[in-house]
Amino acid sequence: MDHIVTLDSRQEAALQTIADQFIAQHKGDAVKALKEMIVLNGHLQERLGAVEGRRRARD
Numbered sequence: 001m002d003h004i005v006t007l008d009s010r011q012e013a014a015l016q017t018i019a020d021q022f023i024a025q026h027k028g029d030a031v032k033a034l035k036e037m038i039v040l041n042g043h044l045q046e047r048l049g050a051v052e053g054r055r056r057a058r059d
Contacts, residue, residue, distance in 0.1 A: 007015065026033040 022037070023030050023033045026036070
C-alpha cells in the first residue's frame with residue numbers, strides 16, 4: 001500500500017453510503033462486490049500506470 005488515507009466523519013458517511021449501494025447492486029453479497037472492486041481497481045491501476053509511463057517518456 002502506498003499511503004494511508006484518513007477520512008473525516010462526513011467523508012466516512014459518504015463512503016459508507018456508496019459501499020452499501022455497491023453491495024446492494026450485488027444482491028447483498030459483500031464478497032462478490034469486493035471481488036468486483038478488486039478487479040475494477042486493477043484496471044484503474046493499469047490505466048494510471050500507462051499514463052505515468054507516457055508522462056515519464058515526455059520528460
